Amino acid sequence: MKVLVATNETQGQRLNDFCWTNMYEPVGFSSECDREDVDGRCGCRRCMVGMLTGKTTTTMTIIDDPTATAQTLKELLHQRMITGGWDKFLSTEELQAIIDEEIDILIAVANFFTLGSIVERRGDQFHTRIPRT
Template structure:
């Protein structure tokens, strides 16, 4: 299954890049706070980051990886991360988020590095063939 994982690759391409996640951990796209809602380069950084499901830290770069995870395990990883962070861990919410993330990466090749600018997620770098 193709999913998003944290990566250091291409870090530094933007001067405000950061990587505080565990390399290779599953990531999600979190909500944007009021401060950063209009500016992905805001001080909070949430408008340009991907959140690590294990570390609960963030990174500005994510990679599309092919993993042996089952769909149910992926949903559970999202659900349990939300619960650990104090969010509503409802399984339907986690399943909906999993579906959105899977759809997001479906058409991009494994190894692609992506970045986020508020609601826009774009490829920063394609894999070398």
């Protein structure tokens, strides 16, 4: 299965790049600040968050993970959200609906790009980065 994971490849192409998560860690969406610009100080509209560490990156890649399934990704995201305390504010049904929708979007994004593509998020859009030669 194609999976969107963290990478530090192409870091530095943008002055506001960062990668604090583990290489090849599956990523999901972060919460976003109100009215934050894509290139704002927080970085919430241009980064993705590692499902294991909760740390963020502005660069991702597409890998083929033969052990990954939609269910395993949902379980990772569920654990990340529990660790983040989201279960204190959302019902079980609300939490599951958010997880289901996010995993569907992440699978669609991963399937859109070719394996090995380096990807960046710019608000609601994802773009391929061109590695420097």
